[in-house]
Amino acid sequence: MEEKKIIGFCCNWCCYGGADNAGTGRMSYPPNIRIIRVMCSGRINPDMIFKAFHEGADGVFVGGCHLGDCHYDAGNYKWRRRAHLIRFILDEMNIDQRRFKHEWVSASEGSKFQKCITEFYDELCQIEE
Amino acid sequence: MEYLQVKSTNPEILEGGENGGAVTAILLSLLENEDVDGILNMKKHDDVYDGMPSYITTPEELLETTGSLHCAPIMTADIIAKYLKDSKIALTTKPCDAMAIDEIIKRNGLNRDNIFMIGLNCGGTVSPLKAEKMIELYYDVDPKDVVSEEINKGKFIIELANGEEKDVKIDDLELEGYGRRENCQRCELKIPRKADIACGNWGSSKGYTFVEINTERGEEVIQNAIDKGYIEVKEPSEKQVAIRKKVENVMIKMAKKKQKAQLEKEYPSPDELQDILTRCIKCYRCRDVCPICNCKVCSLEKEYLQQSPEEKPDPLLMHGIRMGHMAFSCINCGQCEDVCPVEIPLAKIYQRVQLKYREETGYVPGVTSGKPPMYSPDKEEVAE
Amino acid sequence: MLTINHSICPECSMGCGLNLISKDGEIVGVNPYKNHPINEGKNCKNSIDNINTIKSAPKISEYDYNQKITESVELLKKYDSNDVTIITSGKTDNADLEKIVDFAQEKDYNIVAYENNFTKIDSELIPTYEDVEKSDLIISIGDVYRNNSLIARRIIHAQQNNAKTININVTDNLAGYNSDEFKKIESYDEIINVLEKIETTKDTIIVINDINSTENYEKIGEYVKEKGIKILTLYKHPNTFSVLNTIQCVQKEELMESINNSKLLLVINEELSEILDDECLENKDIIKLSSTDADAIPIRAWYEKDGSFTNSEGLTQEFEDAVQNEDNQIKTISEILTLVGQEI
Structure with a gap:
């Protein structure tokens, strides 16, 4: 089976820190994820998600700050509405919704990051089987 | 004064108008009293099948626009947003025009103070x-x-x-x-309540136009027209109001039924839809005519989202992205589907996505007030 | 003042309708012409690109013709009539085309046009657009989807009526992806061999918009006649149909030869630099009439005048001045040729 590729967009202030935290805490998670650091989940637009799928990503993960914790006040609220829409569009475009996941991970939640990515990877492996 | 029956005092307008000639009479009062620079209205060009949006500045021209043109499915909102932004104008708005204008205003594309919206109740074009x-x-x-x-x-x-x-x-x-056009069959908005007044014949006495007043300015406009003798009015009976409500409800129910049929039962399968989308020639006409699309720089033409003309087109990079920018606000005006040279059922695809988004967030484009649009920084509680 | 008027698309020879929006005498946009029988308000990318080019191009509404016309007359007087060649194209509308042909005849000048290797086709071999929708086998040659989307729409309608579709092209292309069968060939020289292998039906129609030589195009014409089927050619210009019927249309090599044999070229509505190397134009005197080239003698563009184009079906459609700018002093081709003709 070919290696699964996951593109992970992580917000600089929380989720990227969370991934770092997982790393320094030596918590292992599937190496299939390629992390792209963005300044805020509110900066991620549907174009980027669709481009990732177009280029052959098996899964796309987006991690932002918990609601209320956004460094820019409301970026993650914007992202949450956008995520709803993206899911419906993927549906229409015949792409399994499960290949797209988003989660709130704070900079101290290394274990949550580990858990998220592991679960996401396992789910992706199941989809095609 | 929420509902009124209105009749023009001008015999020429009464002759040409469909009912009481209220729309033309009120427009005439706005024009002659210099409340507006001009009027955007549909005018018969070659025949009744050839409605042409016309910018009107004289009463003579205005009188040529009386009567309905159901065979002119033209969107006026994007014309004013693109070309008449800086003028003070009055225009007639079908519900889809009114919804579009509302969405454009949310995107700061128009100034509501500059436009008088004379709404037309509409069962479809x-x-x-x-x-x-x-x-x-x-x-x-x-x-x-x-x-x-x-x-x-x-x-x-x-x-x-x-x-x-x-x-x-x-x-x-x-x-x-x-x-009617398929998108009109599915349309749930029959009375444009975002317009200053909404005019129609449902429930009205013979020779009168039934008018619903939606805004303070609408009330002013009517009062002015009465004072200056352009129109005469009478109150509708409770029964007439009830009849109108009933007509509206029946039509909304029908529209929901058609949505079920066209968007679920008769909707192409995912594989069929992919085949249909492969036809897309990327002419961007759907974007050009979309009253929601308002950006100065369009994502669709960004370098990193282009494919070579020899490659099989990936719908994600065209309609996926387009929907990412507008589907939450799609008002189902059907313009995209009308202009698509390769017959892609765009309005259906977009409306399906909008309806799902609506169910999740409660946002009804062009209608809801108070709910944040998708890109808004407002925080609101939505069930995860 | 904002006005919207009917017009005809100047891009290919499909003959689509188009509503032009103009403000203060200048084109600012397009609105769908929904009751035009050919395209029902639908337009393709080429059409819109064309209008956008017009929108962004600098406008002139005044020009001092006297000097230019005197210069042109002097040039025309200087040379023998058989040293003068007029080159025009399908961008010229019917009335102007007639005027050009008359002018050439009167003065005994040569006249040629290059129309992408296409030549005249017998009218009984040409189907209507409605025939395309009713056909049961459509063979498309070239990317008719991308370049002539409104005929692609008719092909899609035919497909919905269960017609079979085959695309033949030298590259992968959108028409290929959307046809039941795609036959990729090395060069159009093979085209006739590929066609011979297809089992045609009575209602088969060939839709073509690309070919590499007149010879190959004429071979296809022979094939069509032999099989008793029909052929619809989508040309690159809106009035090519009329040009093919009135002027000798040549291939690139022949065009080059005509140019080499002439000393003065009268180029009307044609961009030679898009067809040929600039080298062959060296040492030639050129009088150029164009609505888009700032260095040429300006003429009214199609949207600034009344006229007519004949489309691929052979249908002539009138159009009116879509801008109606009364301050526009620019002259039409006919007016300029009349002035020049009087002087010689």
């Missing part, structure tokens, strides 16, 4: 060429002989040069694939 074919087939009339048309009591009625009228039930026409 008909594609002009389809109308000609339909009149030939089901009315047994040369389409060129039709001098005017109207939709009333579920019938599409045509009037011939010799004064003769002929009608056929719209339901029967639609069963055969004629009648």
Whole structure:
């Protein structure tokens, strides 16, 4: 089976820190994820998600700050509405919704990051089987 | 003063108007009293199938625009947003125009203070060429002989040069694939309540236009027209208001039924849809005519989202992205589908996505006030 | 003042309708012409690109013709009539085309046009657009989807009526992806061999918009006649149909030869640099009439005048001045040729 590729967009202030935290805490998670650091989940637009799928990503993960914790006040609220829409569009475009996941991970939640990515990877492996 | 029955005092307007001539009379009062620089209205160009948006600055021209044109499915919102942004204008708005203007205002594309919206209640429009074919087939009339048309009591009625009228039930026409445009059949907004006033004939006495007043400015405009003698008014009875409400409700129910049929039962399968989307030539016409699309720089033309002309087009990079920018606000005006050269059922795809988004967030484009649009920084509680 | 008027698309020879929006005498946009029988308000990318080019191009509404016309007359007087060649194209509308042909005849000048290797086709071999919808086998040659989307729409309608579709092209292309069968060939020289292998039906229609030589195009014409089927050619210009019927249309090599044999070229509505190397134009005197080239003698563009184009079906459609700018002093081709003709 070919290696699964996951593109992970992580917000600089929380989720990227969370991934770092997982790393320094030596918590292992599937190496299939390629992390792209963005300044805020509110900066991620549907174009980027669709481009990732177009280029052959098996899964796309987006991690932002918990609601209320956004460094820019409301970026993650914007992202949450956008995520709803993206899911419906993927549906229409015949792409399994499960290949797209988003989660709130704070900079101290290394274990949550580990858990998220592991679960996401396992789910992706199941989809095609 | 929420509901009124209005009749023009000008015999010429009464003659040409569909009911009480309220729309033309009120526009005339706005124009003659210099409340506006001009008026954007539909004008008969070659025949009743050729409605042309016209920018009008004189009363004489205005009088040529009386009467309905159901075979001119033209969107006026993007014309004013693109070309008449800086003028103070009045325009007639079908519900889709009114919804579009509301969405454009949310995107800071128009200034509501600059526009007087005279709403037209609307049961739907008909594609002009389809109308000609339909009149030939089901009315047994040369389409060129039709001098005017109207939709009333579920019938599409045509009037011939010799004064003769002929009608056929719209339901029967639609069963055969004629009648209103498909997006109109699915449209749930029949009375444009975001317009200053909404005019129509449902529930009205003969020779009067039934007007619902939606804004303070609408009230002012009406009062002015009364004071200056452009219109005379009478209150509708409770029964008339109830009749109007009933007509509206029946039509909304019908629209929901059509949504189910067209967006679920008859909707192409995912594989069929992928095949259909492969036809896309990326002409961007759907974007050009979309009243929601308002950006100065369009994502669709960004370098990193291009494919070579020899590659098989990936719908994600065209319609995926387009929907990512507008589907939450899609008002189902059907313009995209009308102009698509390769017959992609765009309005259906977009409306399906919008309806799902609506269910999740409660956002009804062009109608909801107070709910944040998708890109808004507002925080709101939504069930995860 | 904002006005919207009907017009005809100047891009290919499909003959689509188009509503032009103009403000203060200049084109600012397009609105769908929904009751035009050919395209029902639908337009393709080429059409819109064309209008956008017009929108962004600098406008002139005044020009001092006297000097230019005197210069042109002097040039025309200087040379023998058989040293003068007029080159025009399908961008010229019917009335102007007639005027050009008359002018050439009167003065005994040569006249040629290059129309992408296409030549005249017998009218009984040409189907209507409606015939395309009713056909049961459509063979498309070239990317008719991308370049002539409104005929692609008719092909899609035919497909919905269960017609079979085959695309033949030298590259992968959108028409290929959307046809039942795609035959990729090395070069159009093979085209006739590929066609011979297809089992045609009575209602088969060939839709073509690309070919590499007149010879190959004429071979296809022979094939069509032999099989008793029809052929619809989508040309690159709106009035090519009329040009093919009135002027000798040549291939690139022949065009080059005509240019080499002439000393003065009268180029009307044609961009030679898009067809040929600039080298062959060296040492030639050129009088150029164009609505888009700032260095040429300006003429009215199609949207600034009344006229007519004849489309691929052979249908002539009138159009009116879509801008109606009364301050526009620019002259039409006919007016300029009349002035020049009087002087010689």
